[in-house]
Structure formats: structure tokens, C-alpha cells
Amino acid sequence: MTDTDMPSISSPTASGAPLALIFDLDGTLVHSVPDLTVALNHLLAEHDRPAVAEDDVAFMVGDGARVLVQRAWAHTGAAAAEDDLDGLTERFVAIYETATAGATQPYPGVVATLETLKARGHPLAVCTNKPHGATLKLLEELDLARFFTAVVGGGSTPERKPQAGPVLAVLAEMGVPARGALFIGDSRNDVRAAAAAGVPCACVTYGYPRGPVEALGADRLIDHFDQVLDLVDAGADMDLQKKV
Numbered sequence: 001m002t003d004t005d006m007p008s009i010s011s012p013t014a015s016g017a018p019l020a021l022i023f024d025l026d027g028t029l030v031h032s033v034p035d036l037t038v039a040l041n042h043l044l045a046e047h048d049r050p051a052v053a054e055d056d057v058a059f060m061v062g063d064g065a066r067v068l069v070q071r072a073w074a075h076t077g078a079a080a081a082e083d084d085l086d087g088l089t090e091r092f093v094a095i096y097e098t099a100t101a102g103a104t105q106p107y108p109g110v111v112a113t114l115e116t117l118k119a120r121g122h123p124l125a126v127c128t129n130k131p132h133g134a135t136l137k138l139l140e141e142l143d144l145a146r147f148f149t150a151v152v153g154g155g156s157t158p159e160r161k162p163q164a165g166p167v168l169a170v171l172a173e174m175g176v177p178a179r180g181a182l183f184i185g186d187s188r189n190d191v192r193a194a195a196a197a198g199v200p201c202a203c204v205t206y207g208y209p210r211g212p213v214e215a216l217g218a219d220r221l222i223d224h225f226d227q228v229l230d231l232v233d234a235g236a237d238m239d240l241q242k243k244v
């Protein structure tokens, strides 16, 4: 993509308020696959199933814990029975919550960029399909919670990404209109959820896109988290309806 064929993103917004930024968590702010893999393999071992590799888990993550467990089961033998999935998911989350930040780290540039954005007065939020409790725990453990005025995790709204519900909940919690926000994610779920809520979406290229990043339909692609500052600084008129 070139600068000319992408909608531009303005800051401050037409109302004069600093652009609000809504971040996906797994694959965007943090590299969490190593800890998710450890927890999944703990659960799989309890059921005499083979272990999964981190590369495989990177293709399973993004639709919440229940789908993650479902995909891990399908990957290691017979699919999980629908009746078993809630119990397996509950156990998985309990295991995962014992070590959400064992090996999980923010991606390069995340902390410094969030510091800069917060200092400039941008409202910041997290919108993830990771279970809400595990999300809060992870953000605390990595000392990231202090940046966010709103955090919406899996289970805290009836819908999950790619539906609009979680994004609309974040906007409501921040008191920001859709046209005053930009979503930063790493997957099609993020692009679709943001679009359904009327929010433009840029995607990082280093996350867990489960396919070619060019096919995600993002308004922008960025290779490094600190380029969020370039998006915010772009300063031209933002045509929200052009792609979303």
C-alpha cells in the first residue's frame, strides 16, 4: 500500500479531542503464545493428548479461550464433544491464570509508545477476546494496566470480536464516538469488529493474523508498534467510511 491509496487518520479529531486508541491484546500488545502453549499443553497432558507447538497455537488464538481449546482438541485427535467444551475451557483458563505472564512480553516499542500516547492525552483502551479475568491479570503483571481507561475482555460483553459489541462497549466506557477512535489489531476479527462499530482499523504485521496480513482488510498495516505514533501524527482528514 502507498500513502496515497490509504485513508488518512487524523489527530486530533474533528471535535478537537485527541484520537482515542483501542488496542487488541494478543498479537498486538503482547506476544502471549508461549504461555498459552504451556497452559494448553498442561491441559492436553491431563487428557493424554500430544502437545501442540507454539507455531500451531499462533494459528489457534484470537477467538477466545473456548475456540482455542476447541482448535487444540481438533489438532490433537478427536474433536471435543460440545458438552465437554465448557469444562475444558474453565480448566484451561484456571491453568492459564496461574502463569499469564510467565514468558509473555510486550512487543518492542509498546511500553514507550503507550507512555508517549498517554502523555499526549490520548484515551487508551484494550479490546480482546482473551477472558476478562486473565486479561486484567496479565495487564497488571506486565505493568500495562496503568495506561488504559477501559478494558473489555472476553465474557464481559455478550458478543465477542468479530462482532461490534466489545468495541461499542469500549467506546461507551471511554465516552468517545466511533469517529473519534482508531483500532489497532492483528487479525481479521479486529478489522471486522472495528468496521462493524464504525471505527477504522490498522493492523500490525508481526502478530497472529492466521493468514496473509495483506488480506486482513486493514486500513493501514504497520510493521512496528511505534508506527502507531505516525498514524496518529498523520494529521490529514480521515475518511472513515472509505474502507470500513
Ligand SMILES: O=C(O)COP(=O)(O)O
Pocket: 024, 025, 026, 027, 061, 062, 063, 064, 065, 068, 127, 128, 129, 130, 131, 161, 187
Ligand atoms: O483469543 C484470545 O484469547 C485473545 O485474542 P485477542 O487478544 O487477539 O483478541
Ligand SMILES: [Mg+2]
Pocket: 024, 025, 026, 027, 028, 062, 185, 186, 187, 207, 208
Ligand atoms: Mg490479536
